[in-house]
Amino acid sequence: MRSRLVKALSLLLSAIYAADVSAEYGLNMPRGVTDISHSVYDLHMTIFWICVAIGVVVFGVMFYSIFKHRKSKGAVASNFHENTTIEIIWTIVPVIILVVMAIPATKTLVEMYDTSDADVDIKITGYQWKWRYEYLGSGVDFFSNMSTPKEEIYNAQEKNENYLLEVDNELVVPVGKKIRFLITANDVIHSWWIPDFAVKKDAIPGFINESWTRINEPGVYRGQCTELCGKDHGFMPVVVRVVEQSEYDDWLAQKQEEAKAAAELAKLTFTLEEQMERGEKVYATNCAACHQPNGQGIPPAFPSLVGTEIATKLLDKHIEVVVDGVAGSAMQAYGGQLSEVDIAAVITYERNAWGNDTGDNVSAKDIVDYKNK
């Protein structure tokens, strides 16, 4: 009997141990690539094994009673129902275990809260349903949208390896440097999470939360928004590419060049065809989630754009809605998110697609004029 019990126990333990070593198959928390994430992982495993140990003792006694003290086996009930000594012991012992656990937890938490002396400062803003990354002091500022195509989501195409965890513009950071994140939101609450960094912080409108990381290994790390933020909460991944300092410097310089080039574009004029082409892309990235690729929207929350007053007649109102948003609704103010060129293109697209056919060609200058009014 005893040997059977030992055998069963060792089998159980080896199963749990197997669960531990097979972290790469998605059974356990990743150990991560930062010192903090290693501390967090160690805390997690310590408390887990403490729970397992307590569980083995408590359930061991319980199952011993279940098998040994059955009425069907002729067990006669004793009548004890109090024992002050043992009751004091099993109150004190858990307190001691908890104190032992609280000490390393406090230490790790204090480290996580030390955001001083950062090498790079990045402001992260959550939008419905994308992230904006601003590299403070360098003029680099861009949005990061999920790039998984609708066809994969609706099972019309085979899903790729990074399904739902891929974006158009990754956050790029240097390895081994202390990076401080300033996290906020534009509309509702979001939460920015990379499991491998053990960084998760809520992005809350009106607040700027701080967090930091120092990544030990270059690579691409993926996470997701972890606070319910509306319809496409499941479709706003976080992707971070960690590179060597020199590569990071090149990337930053290239981004600064691109920003300059985009500003130059505003001075040019485009044909209706060129505008439609650019506008369709801008629409797909920024507008289609709500107003749908066919412009029909999902009324009443997300109105249709097909044949409406604003989209076919009232041009000024159209520009106003796109640039300033609609207060109290999900319609964001795109004036600060998109360049004048892109805003002009998308408005032109909306006024000529899906049979709206107004022939209007809105220029970047119109948008600048509106903003200066």
Place this chain on the structure above:
Amino acid sequence: MSAVIDNPSHDDHEHHGPTKGIARWLFTTNHKDIGSMYLWFSFAMFLVGGCMALTIRAELFQPGLQLVEPEFFNQMTTMHGLIMVFGAVMPAFVGLANWMIPMMVGAPDMALPRMNNWSFWILPFAFGLLLSTLFMEGGAPNFGWTFYAPLSTTYAPDTVTYFIFGVHMMGISSIMGAINVIATILNMRAPGMTLMKMPLFVWTWLITAFLLIAVMPVLAGVVTMMLMDVHFGTSFFDAAGGGDPVLFQHIFWFFGHPEVYIMILPAFGVVSQIIPTFSRKPLFGYHSMVYAVASIAILSFIVWAHHMFTVGMPLAGELFFMYATMLIAVPTGVKVFNWITTMFRGSLTFEAPMLFSVAFVVLFTIGGFSGLMLAIAPSDFQYHDTYFVVAHFHYVLVPGAIFGIFAAVYYWLPKWCGRMYSEPLAKAHFWLSFIGMNLAFFPMHFLGLAGMPRRIPDYALQFADFNSISSVGAFIFGATQLLFLYLVIKAIRSGEPATDQVWEGAEGLEWTVSSPAPYHTFSTPPEVK
């Protein structure tokens, strides 16, 4: 009315039964009738909320969007949570309280019978209001059962107003029910039934009732502030108007954390009745059980922000809430140790109530372990808002609260209807529920640790296998509850007659009355020695 008339044929009066037809149920002030209505209502809501859960699990069976769109998915997660919490678990415990508290303390009825009728009949209207939003333009509430602002205010569908009034009505019902429980327990105990002689189910409900009175007004307050923000231009939770979205979470969880104990303490009470009965041995450490429940209730008021470790609280706040939360493990541990020591060297049998109670102790403890892990703030940053949390709270609510309710129904059903349920069917119900529930919720631990956020309608490919297993388990668990419905109806209609004692080892006043319990019990108070 007739109670004040000195009736010469006193005996007839004592034994008069219920009025006939629908009027009996509409106008009843009898604690047994009202208890039954609460229980049937909560079971109906359990099935409705269950169908929503199965919609969620069906969509999550495979990666990709197959059955529902994300908007509807969010409505399902929201309504599933609201209906299970406010419609299934809470009314079921109020139903048990109505049936059992008067019979356990030797009272003829609840202290405030007319209010009792009202507190039940509010509920169908409250849930009618809430469920009707599913058929409205713009859809049902879609902001999660925790309805964080500003998603639930500025960005909410118009039906949020129906939700707010529904919550107000549920709150009124709960507060009236709680007042009734406290008034009954404090004023109507039989002579000799001192507080420290009360059965633990009565004790846990007394403490639960105080929790309800303390926190339901807080919930009413927070939804009223939402109403003001949505319709009257205030900015309690709108940062653009100088408000504070985090304030919402503080107020909500000041209600929400005691709320989780409201859902589990009566189950502690049920299990503390059942384990001694089937161990044929008195409950170990009665006094420490009472003190442990009281400590848990008090601690539940100072731990709320452990739900908010990631909102960016100052370090001192994080540490305070982490330590306070870890402390709850101590009284909870005491309870588990006491239950197990009660079983130790008993004379155990395993009828359905005991099976559910033993499963309760084991699985609730597993939920407690994951709760302890979640209390460690640095690790919580990794667990927070992932499926690990979903696994945790389903482990404390399904094999906790729900198994507690099943155990109570099997334990007291013979007393209620005078007939035994079918033990083989009940055992089948237990084992299928046990397997289904573990299959549904255990893999969620792995999903959460591997990085799957909660409340998402679609997921990355590495989460596919465990999600399929979980969905299969959920459907097994869900379908099994139809067996429960069948076996309860079968017992009521054609079960074997039950004895008055019902269970060999059962002790307490409720077993001294005949089975089925007469329409009026303890019109003359019993003497408790």
